[in-house]
């Protein structure tokens with residue numbers, strides 16, 4: 001499962017119209033994402049849901065950079081997502097920071113926690129890496145859980161609600177769901193642009209190379225350990241930003257954001273949408289959250305239904321939803 | 332490379348390597364001349380790959396010292412070797428299977444010149460693409476550049492690996508049984524390529540089929556049971572009684 005946007009791909013002549021369209025879409029993936037982000041709330045009129053699809057999608061995107069592109073399975077990403085949310089919250093609650101500083105704090109928080117967890121975990125491989133990240137994420141959970149004065153402990157951290165913001169001097173009503181959606185979408189758009197640059201850069205090629213063959217990457221002269229750490233930290237930036245946006249949106253940081261289930265969520269959304277694909281994490285987040293919202297109207301056992309859908313997907317569409325669409329249209 | 336033939340590019344001093352209690356390589360001291368094509372030969376399990384891995388940085392020696400161009404490189408991490416000017420191909424084919432042939436070499440070409448560059452588009456960094464294309468022509472894979480590496484035939488994958496090794500412009504090229512598992516036809520093509528490459532740089536070639544290298548190499552090292560049995564020109568080795576005994580009865584395949 002190689003990256004759909006690797007420059008290398010563009011050389012093979014597209015076979016069908018569908019494939020040709022996809023290749024076109026790939027070349028303009030950021031533009032496409034922008035258009036989609038603009039019209040999404042028109043398609044999905046539940047704006048609060050649309051916002052969490054974006055924040056979880058961004059979280060899954062950060063996870064995907066590590067899992068899909070570099071091939072490292074982390075079970076501790078909740079620490080980056082929740083940590084970002086808490087740091088955003090703490091900066092607002094305890095330091096009276098403005099919203100944008102909260103977002104910056106959350107992103108840097110993700111970077112910081114990723115650096116700490118990463119430097120300890122990257123020396124391990126496979127299941128050991130998953131377990132070490134999981135254990136360290138549990139430590140982060142415990143830390144935030146215990147620091148009640150700072151984090152509110154098990155009650156979570158309530159944020160002062162952000163009502164009016166004025167980015168670049170433009171006054172915006174942050175209470176209005178649609179306005180809020182577009183503010184979040186702007187950050188997601190910037191992230192997608194950034195990710196696109198990363199994937200198209202020499203570094204993007206290296207992480208794919210490491211995923212493909214670590215020994216060969218080493219022999220080529222790449223410091224695999226350092227590359228892994230850099231990727232982990234970049235992943236932390238995306239996840240921290242996602243957490244901060246989530247915190248501002250919910251006006252509370254529940255301690256569950258740091259819990260192991262949240263780590264599992266990233267894995268699920270990524271697999272559901274298609275790992276190692278550009279749009280997969282968002283597709284996964286959308287399908288998961290829409291399903292959850294739809295099914296929970298009818299039954300309290302929504303987790304069972306979502307679980308079955310997930311299993312069916314993994315069994316019959318191991319490339320994920322978006323990954324399968326890409327694959328079929330290429331043949 | 333017009334360096335005098337007496338110039339030593341690589342030297343090992345009593346290097347050895349054990350795996351647990353098992354001694355795979357013992358006290359091998361040797362010098363490799365710049366510009367020469369040296370072959371390391373020996374029967375299966377003689378310790379050739381172990382020695383090769385010590386030279387190429389995949390393994391750290393348990394004992395002894397490795398010097399490259401006068402610098403002590405013993406135990407340096409693998410990725411440093413490419414930066415020093417040493418490149419290698421593995422005994423088992425080792426490419427990036429799900430990337431295109433061209434991207435395989437391009438990644439190898441950018442390795443020494445981009446460090447964590449996450450911003451510039453690599454499609455615009457034409458120098459690496461040009462290097463890749465030039466090397467693909469050298470190893471005869473230009474017509475296959477758009478294919479996934481996994482779609483190549485075995486022999487082609489080995490050639491691709493050599494193309495990748497060349498991408499760092501190494502002064503020393505190490506090849507571990509590049510003809511392993513090849514058809515006679517593929518083997519001939521590969522040996523031709525090696526001879527061509529050896530005319531421009533120092534090459535160390537591991538091979539267990541003695542016949543294959545006798546005619547092309549400048550010097551030979553014979554390993555047996557983890558020890559250096561003999562060292563010399565092909566003629567000297569051919570006349571060497573101990574070597575004859577080791578290879579006697581072993582039908583070459």
Ligand SMILES: Nc1ncnc2c1ncn2[C@@H]1O[C@H](COP(=O)(O)OP(=O)(O)OP(=O)(O)O)[C@@H](O)[C@H]1O
Pocket residue numbers: 350353355373374375376377378379380381382422539
């Ligand atoms: N990682 C390892 N752990 C344990 N034993 C090893 C290891 N690598 C090699 N050996 C042993 O060391 C000895 C030498 O192995 P080596 O691979 O160097 O031989 P070789 O000369 O390359 O043989 P071949 O012609 O089959 O490639 C063998 O007996 C092998 O089983």
Ligand SMILES: [Mg+2]
Pocket residue numbers: 379380381422
């Ligand atoms: Mg061997």
